Amino acid sequence: MDKPDKTLIVITGPTASGKTDISIEVAKHFDTEIISADSRQFYREMKIGTAVPSAEQLQAVPHHFIGQLSVHDAYNVSRYEQDVLEKLEELFREHDYVVMAGGSGLYVDAVCKGIDDMPDIPRHIREAVDNKYREHGLDYLRSYLEKNDPEYYSSVDQSNPNRMKRGVEVFEATGRRFSSFRKQQSRERDFSIKKFGLLWERHILNERINSRTDKMMQQGWLEETKVLYPYRHLNALNTVGYKELFSYLSGDMSLEKAVEKIKTQTRRYAKRQMTWLRKDPDLLWVDAEMNPIREIIEKT
C-alpha cells in the first residue's frame, strides 16, 4: 500500500482538558481546519453547557460538526462516520493535514477505525422495544435475545438495558441477528492518523472542571437550559449538567446543590473518558501542562 500523504491529527482527552485551545493552535500551524468529535456540540441549542469554542475561536479557524444539528434531530455514530469521511475527502483536497478534536471516544474510533454497516432502526421500532422493556424489564430483553440471538446474548452485558435493547431492535427491524452484522473489524483509511491525548494530574483536571462549571453558569447556562426545559426528555438533553439544571428548574433541588452535582458528574464523566482512552494503544499521551502544542507538532 502506498504511504498516505494525508494526515488526520486527532486531539482528544477528558472533558476540560483544553482540547479546544490546543486544536486551534495546531490547526493554525498547519493552516487547516477542525472537525469536532464531540457528540453534544453537534446540537446548536446546546452551546454554553457543552463549552463550544467561542465566536472568535470559530472565526479564527473553520470548524465542522459544531451546531449542525437540532436537539430534535436523530443522529448516530454511523452517520457521523460517513459525514466525517465525506468532509475529510473534501478537506484533504486542499490540505495535507486536518485536525480532529473531541472527547467522544466512540465517535473518534468510528472515524479512525470504522464501524460496521447496519441498517437504521425506524423510530417506531425503537419506541416499541423501549416500551416493552419498561413494561417487562430486563427479563424481557434477556429472554428475547436468548431465543433470537444466542451469540450476542452470551457476550452482552446482561444487566445493561441499552446494550440489550440494541440487539432486540436490530432483530425486530431486520429479522437478522445483531451478531450477524457485528464484524468488529477495523477498516484501513487512506490517510494517516496521529492520535494525541491530553494528560493532566487528576486533581488539577478536577480544579479545571470546577472553575469551568462556574464560568459556564456566569455565561448564562441556566438561561440556555430554561429554553430547553420543555424538551428535557430528548436524548440530546440527557447530558451532564443539563440534567441537573432541569432538576433545579423542576424544584427538586437548590441551584447551589445542582451546580455542585454538575461538578461531580463532570468529574465522573472525565473518569469514564479516561477509562476508554487508556486502552487505546495508538494514543500518544502528551503532558497538558508542559508544551503540548509543540510536542504535537513535532510528533506529527
Place this chain on the structure above:
RNA sequence: GGUACCAUAGCUCAGUAGGUAGAGCAACGGACUGAAAAUCCGUGUGUCCCUGGUUCGAUUCCGGGUGGUACCA
C-alpha cells in the same frame, strides 16, 4: 449557666441485647459498535470523639471531659 439529645467511612446515617462494624452518595478500578456528556459492572478506604471504670473482652454499659444541636434561663 441548667436540662435533654447527639458524636461511627470523605458526606448523610444505620448497627452491635458486650465478641473491633455496614448502607446510600462520593471516591477508586473496569466494561461498552448507531442513545456514548449515554448505559452498565466491581471495590470499603474506619483510633466507632477523648478519658477513667465494670468485664476474660467496651464502639456498645457506667462516671468524667470535649464538641455540636434544641429547649429553658
